[in-house]
Amino acid sequence: MRRRHFLTLSAASLGGVLVYSLDRKGSLLSAQDKRLRVPLRFFTEEEALIVGAATSRIFPTDQSGPGAREAGVVIYIDRQLAGPYGRDRYRYTQGPFEDGPPELGYQGKATPREIFREGIKNLKGFDRLAPEEQDARLQQIESSRFFSLLRQHTIEGMFSDPIHGGNVDMIGWQLIGFPGPRMSNYDDIDKHFGEAFRPTPISLEQVTRAIVRPGEDEQ
Amino acid sequence: MKTLPPVDVVIVGGGWAGLLMAKELGSRTSLSIVVLERGGPRKTENYSTDMDELDYAIRMHMMQDLSRETVTFRHTEQQRALPLRQHGCFLPGTGVGGAGEHWSGHFPRYVPDSFELLSCTLGKYGPAKLPEDHSIQDWGISYDDLEPHYTRTEMLLGISGKAGNLLGKQIEGGNIFEGWRSAEYPTPPTKIPYVAALFRDAAKSLGYHPYPIPAATTSVGFTNPDGVSRPGCTYCGFCSLFVCMIGAKAQPTNTLLPVIQKRKNVSIRTGARVRRINRAGINGSGNVTGVTYMDSSGEEHFQPAALTILASWTLNNTRLLLLSGLGEPYDPATAKGNVGRNLTHQILSSATLFFERPLNRFMGSAAAGLRVSDWDGDTFDHTHLPFLRGGSFTVMHITEGPVANFGVLPPSVKSRWGPDWKKAGLYYYDRTARIGFSGEHLAYKGNYMDLDPTYKDRLGDPLLRMTLDWRDNERHMSKFASEKAMEMARAMGAKETIPFPTLRNYDTTRYQSTHLQGGTIMGSLPDRSVVNPFLQHWQFPNLFVLGGSTIPQNAAANPTPTILALVLRTADALADRYLKHPGPLA
Numbered sequence: 176m177r178r179r180h181f182l183t184l185s186a187a188s189l190g191g192v193l194v195y196s197l198d199r200k201g202s203l204l205s206a207q208d209k210r211l212r213v214p215l216r217f218f219t220e221e222e223a224l225i226v227g228a229a230t231s232r233i234f235p236t237d238q239s240g241p242g243a244r245e246a247g248v249v250i251y252i253d254r255q256l257a258g259p260y261g262r263d264r265y266r267y268t269q270g271p272f273e274d275g276p277p278e279l280g281y282q283g284k285a286t287p288r289e290i291f292r293e294g295i296k297n298l299k300g301f302d303r304l305a306p307e308e309q310d311a312r313l314q315q316i317e318s319s320r321f322f323s324l325l326r327q328h329t330i331e332g333m334f335s336d337p338i339h340g341g342n343v344d345m346i347g348w349q350l351i352g353f354p355g356p357r358m359s360n361y362d363d364i365d366k367h368f369g370e371a372f373r374p375t376p377i378s379l380e381q382v383t384r385a386i387v388r389p390g391e392d393e394q
Numbered sequence: 395m396k397t398l399p400p401v402d403v404v405i406v407g408g409g410w411a412g413l414l415m416a417k418e419l420g421s422r423t424s425l426s427i428v429v430l431e432r433g434g435p436r437k438t439e440n441y442s443t444d445m446d447e448l449d450y451a452i453r454m455h456m457m458q459d460l461s462r463e464t465v466t467f468r469h470t471e472q473q474r475a476l477p478l479r480q481h482g483c484f485l486p487g488t489g490v491g492g493a494g495e496h497w498s499g500h501f502p503r504y505v506p507d508s509f510e511l512l513s514c515t516l517g518k519y520g521p522a523k524l525p526e527d528h529s530i531q532d533w534g535i536s537y538d539d540l541e542p543h544y545t546r547t548e549m550l551l552g553i554s555g556k557a558g559n560l561l562g563k564q565i566e567g568g569n570i571f572e573g574w575r576s577a578e579y580p581t582p583p584t585k586i587p588y589v590a591a592l593f594r595d596a597a598k599s600l601g602y603h604p605y606p607i608p609a610a611t612t613s614v615g616f617t618n619p620d621g622v623s624r625p626g627c628t629y630c631g632f633c634s635l636f637v638c639m640i641g642a643k644a645q646p647t648n649t650l651l652p653v654i655q656k657r658k659n660v661s662i663r664t665g666a667r668v669r670r671i672n673r674a675g676i677n678g679s680g681n682v683t684g685v686t687y688m689d690s691s692g693e694e695h696f697q698p699a700a701l702t703i704l705a706s707w708t709l710n711n712t713r714l715l716l717l718s719g720l721g722e723p724y725d726p727a728t729a730k731g732n733v734g735r736n737l738t739h740q741i742l743s744s745a746t747l748f749f750e751r752p753l754n755r756f757m758g759s760a761a762a763g764l765r766v767s768d769w770d771g772d773t774f775d776h777t778h779l780p781f782l783r784g785g786s787f788t789v790m791h792i793t794e795g796p797v798a799n800f801g802v803l804p805p806s807v808k809s810r811w812g813p814d815w816k817k818a819g820l821y822y823y824d825r826t827a828r829i830g831f832s833g834e835h836l837a838y839k840g841n842y843m844d845l846d847p848t849y850k851d852r853l854g855d856p857l858l859r860m861t862l863d864w865r866d867n868e869r870h871m872s873k874f875a876s877e878k879a880m881e882m883a884r885a886m887g888a889k890e891t892i893p894f895p896t897l898r899n900y901d902t903t904r905y906q907s908t909h910l911q912g913g914t915i916m917g918s919l920p921d922r923s924v925v926n927p928f929l930q931h932w933q934f935p936n937l938f939v940l941g942g943s944t945i946p947q948n949a950a951a952n953p954t955p956t957i958l959a960l961v962l963r964t965a966d967a968l969a970d971r972y973l974k975h976p977g978p979l980a
Contacts, residue, residue, distance in 0.1 A: 232811070232812065233812065234811070235813050235816060237813050239813070239817045239820055265480075266479050266480050267461060267463075267480075268461065268479070269477070271848065273474070273476060275476040278469075278901040278902055279467060280478065280902055281479060281480065282476055282477075282479060313811070317810075329811075330797060330800050333796075333800070334447075334795075334796035335446070335447060335448035335452075335797050336446050336448065348796065350820055351796055351823040352752070352823070353823075353824075354756055356446070356630070356632065357630060357756070358628065358630055359629070360628065360629040360756075361626075361627075361629055363757060364585050364587050364791075365591075368588045368591065369588070371754070371824070372754045372757075379443065379445060379446055382445070385443060387443050389448075389449065390453050
């Protein structure tokens, strides 16, 4: 059995205490630095620190608002890799494996888990580099399948429903003005032409008032 | 293997086509009917827990499980085909309702000359205009034969729209290029969201003829002739790739299942994976005897039936006939044999528009929008153009989930990650729209299906192999349509626009549409078709084939209305003629 790994995060760095207003001016309501120990399902703590640092360079925290760190993207990726997607439950994985033209899509044997494990090995110590050095390292691997998955999963962790572990407090949705699974836009669909209409975001569990089981928790 | 008690009718596939036939025969006769569906059952109550972009639109929870079964693909016969290991260019559904659950619900009819494509094209342009290796053909029926069934289909699904041609009289605001209609749409058009309104005004200003997309996402509460009620759309935006949470989008489960569930003579067995259609003798024609399937526990069953109806998706219909050795496989070298011939897809391209104002694109429905058909079929003269046929443009507010659409950026933004990319992504997320185009894909001798010699499904049966590529007709049409789209984008006030991607080789990684046609095509002569114009197998009169596989070639528009109209026509032929005197109908 796998030794239990935790990622220690400061609560201020994860959503939670950060209230992000719709005019894109973030403000910290509560600045006390409470530490959270999040149990990891797939990554070791060292791996999680590397992935967390890398996703923060892809979707940084800056003047334009919070980023992958506050949205908990690393937690999202950890859960995806631990679940059926990570082990290629839904992909056709029978051989023979052969290279084909790009129009035939990914033909490789490696699962997302294997691609991440391998990719992270090449980023040893990444989390301790200066931001400019981190960017330079990422530029070196930009054309790899690992980087393309890392980038894709960063977007997913920013903008998928919070049931999947990222988009904490719907920070990603607030950033872009996406209101989540709103049940009805009947009264607004033919109004607000040319003006931003930004209802307060609502998550799937808030809408349905039910526990929704995410795909990564299935076997 | 266990032999089950015989039934009158076995239907393979519980999607739109199979369940519509089950409903028709189940309510009009007392025959015992069994529907075999490989996927699982589907609840009919509240679907709101499915409104999750990640699991449904990205991980594709509703689609065929490719780990069990996929297809292989190559562009030409000279290449070795490789499996499609993940979903891409089309999205086959699974489970009760099939792809009819996750569809978008666009509901246009085909233009009348589609049904006589070869005759009409030869008549107008002569043989020299046809591509050298084309294999287009007439259907064996005309638009007039199908018109009453189109109207019945629209009534059944409560289609929203506005007629443009009522009994030959052109009506402004509807599609003036459509074939004649015997009736107005049963429900009024959907509401028009912002970007669609921009498109409408731009198209009008250029002298074109925009009209509301005929939509199976009904605009108002509606009760169909079977007494089945559905509510009007609330424009939540979760349509394509999702099940409609309130049932405003017509789906087999909310439109057909309520009737089927009341009929004691119809049963649906889920988890039933049909592997072969059986027949008594080994050679020649005669009758089929039923089907062999594996249930979800892995046990094999033989289900004897007097009448077998194959109604799965295009690719699987073809594969089942090939695996069962029914009919002669198509040989591209000699153009002999029919099973697998005339594989066509559909050109689906879009221009991406970037605006300065926010668009509120989270509101919408996959079919709430406008369509322009000024270049559909042969509505414009092709004498001096390097291609035949055309297609329609659409603009709607479709489910633009932020996972799939964050980072769609104008060409002026170069970065793909980091602060500049993030900033541009935040700005453009709700300032991006698309003008879509669905164009006609002609049939060619070299585009076909057969069984793959190498790759197998989980049960050890060969996968279906697709050999498919675009030709110059599609490339020229796409370029022509892209220029029209760019003109309309400018008139809509887009600040920057990305034109259609250039069509080179068919790309399996890019979603086109789930509109595949051919493989078991219909026709008036048995030497060039698998089924007759009543979708009855030429050699095995107690075997009928329903669905996109019977369409001789793509006709630009979305095929579901035509597929369902054909099913109704076949249901009439079965109920009124075949069941009284079983035997060939043509």
